[in-house]
Amino acid sequence: MSIATKVLRTDGLTVDGSTAMLRIGLPWYRSLPWASVAGVAVNIDGTDLGVPSSIDGSRPDQLKERSDYWSIHQWADVRFDSSAIPVAGDEVSVRLRVDLRIPGPLSADGGPMPYRFEAVLPAVVGSHRTSPSDSATSVSSRGNVSPH
Known part of the structure; x- marks a missing residue:
């Protein structure tokens, strides 16, 4: 199992009106x-959804103030308010990019090491009323992990 299969799920995209999760x-x-x-960026069928309205319940600019941890066992809900939201039932291609600043290893400037994760996943859009289950599913995806 690749890291991409632990990050994206075929049932992980849901919509409700003009909100995607x-x-x-x-x-x-x-x-x-x-x-x-x-940072987190999502592109659906070639359309960028813009800045998320929330990541795990916080605005993206508030994440740097949080002192708690994102567990490797936890799924985070990333919400977008956009006019480019697909319709429930559509088959789409989801491109995800997550930029991290890893504490511990230092970059050349002495700060946290930058790390960029990217993956693409075919998915069927669900409805918020039928949100994804909490169990991981195996997905067909192509993950590209590279330093930023």
């Missing part, structure tokens, strides 16, 4: 502080 797992081998999340 993508359930994602942490693309790292150990839990990290939420403050390590530098």
Whole structure:
């Protein structure tokens, strides 16, 4: 199983009106502080959904203030308010990018090491009323993990 299969799920994208929610797992081998999340970007069928309205219940600019951790066992809900939301039942291609700042290993400037995770997943859009289950499912995806 690749890291991509632990981050994206075929049933992880749901919609309700003009709001989309993508359930994602942490693309790292150990839990990290939420403050390590530098950015999340989602593209559906070639359309960028823009800045998330929330990541795990916090605005993206509030993550750096959180002192709790994103567990490797926890799915995070990333919400988008956009006019580019697909319709429930549509088959789409989901491209996810997560930028992390890993504490511990230092980059050349002495700060946390930047790390970018990218993956693409075919998915069928669900409805918020039939949200994804909490159990992981195996997915067919192509993950590209590279340093930022």
